[in-house]
Amino acid sequence: xxxxxxxxxxxxxxxxxxxxxxxxxxxxxxxxxxxxxxxxxxxxxxxxxxxxxxxxxxxxxxxxxxxxxxxxxxxxxxxxxxxxxxxxxxxxxx
Numbered sequence: 778x779x780x781x782x783x784x785x786x787x788x789x790x791x792x793x794x795x796x797x798x799x800x801x802x803x804x805x806x807x808x809x810x811x812x813x814x815x816x817x818x819x820x821x822x823x824x825x826x827x828x829x830x831x832x833x834x835x836x837x838x839x840x841x842x843x844x845x846x847x848x849x850x851x852x853x854x855x856x857x858x859x860x861x862x863x864x865x866x867x868x869x870x871x
Contacts, residue, residue, distance in 0.1 A: 792855075792859065792860050793859060793860070794832050794859075795828060795832070795834050795835075795838070795856075795857075796828050796829045796830065796831070796832040796833070797832075798855070798856050798859070799814075799825065799828055799829045799845070799856075800829050802814070802845060802849050802851050802856065803829070805849075805851070806849050811825050811826050811829060811830075817848055817849075818844055818845050818848040818849070819844060819848070820841065820844065820845070828841075838857065839857065842856045842857040
């Protein structure tokens, strides 16, 4: 009787795009949906939806990223530039 060893690896969140990072921030903060996230950050719901779902970048991305970072506590540079440029751990919540 042979025994097969099966290796399992955990999933890794995609944070390579601005939209993916928005989704991660929303999940980390416990904001149940896009409307709740947008409201918490003082942003238009339709805009957040476009950024997250359609992966469009905001026209004023530096201002928007700062606004979301301030509301959520996530690392500003990580949100703005991605995983290779942000602080340790990406999103943080205090």
